[in-house]
Amino acid sequence: MLNYQTPLDLAFQALADPARRSIVERLTKGPASVSELAKPLPMSLPAVMLHLKVLEESGLVKSHKVGRVRTCRIEAQPLSQAERWITERRQMWERNLDRLGAFLDDTKPEQEP
């Protein structure tokens, strides 16, 4: 019974550390690479990776690797339904703003500086 931890317990433990809170806060603004996450933190890359491991185990953060870059993102599931709504809406706009960027690139006139 003592070993039984709910997703919420794990999430709270994960968020008990200020460095991990700052990582989560950064990721609520959108996905980021490990080196982007490490940049503002006053610690070594391996230390950041240990924190990410705790966050991944709590289910709050998911990551995937493409080539040499590991990208982390918030996993919406353990968040409250309220936060999930907002995350989803944000994703809708992020997706559209990404597409706007691609559209602007595709339609770039030749004379534009």
Add this chain to the structure above:
Amino acid sequence: MSQAEKSCATYEETQIMNRSVVHGSFTLTRVYDAPFARVFQAFANAEAKAKWFEGPPGWKLIKRGFDFREGGREHVSGRFDNGTVTSFDCVYHDIIENERIIYSYVMEISGRRISVSQASLQLKPEGKGTKLVLTEYGDFLDGYDDAGSREHGTGDLLDKLGKSLQA
């Protein structure tokens, strides 16, 4: 229990089970490698906006209406393969060319209103490009159960991944 009490209890139960309003806000910032006039036109011109403003992968347009002026409305609805219909209804309140757009919108999923939001979009020159800041305040309604959008969200991520690999 009288009939009136019964119906009252049922009403309260329904309230507890189904009615909720959650308030949320978020801000997104992007810097585009394009002058602000061109970014603004991507929001102001019907043809340009239709090129990028749409649902996630697997979503097909049903209807689009666009009247970009203060007091004007925009409508975009579409359907997923599983039959879920989404609709976006927007009213433009404040438009300053190349600088600012303030609008509010209602989102529905298969006829259920899931949110009422107000948003502001600001454009600022940044170097040769444009910084876009989008802030939204929303009322998220009635235990919206996400109607499969997590699945679509994952699809989006894969889509983004595919795009980043092409780049």
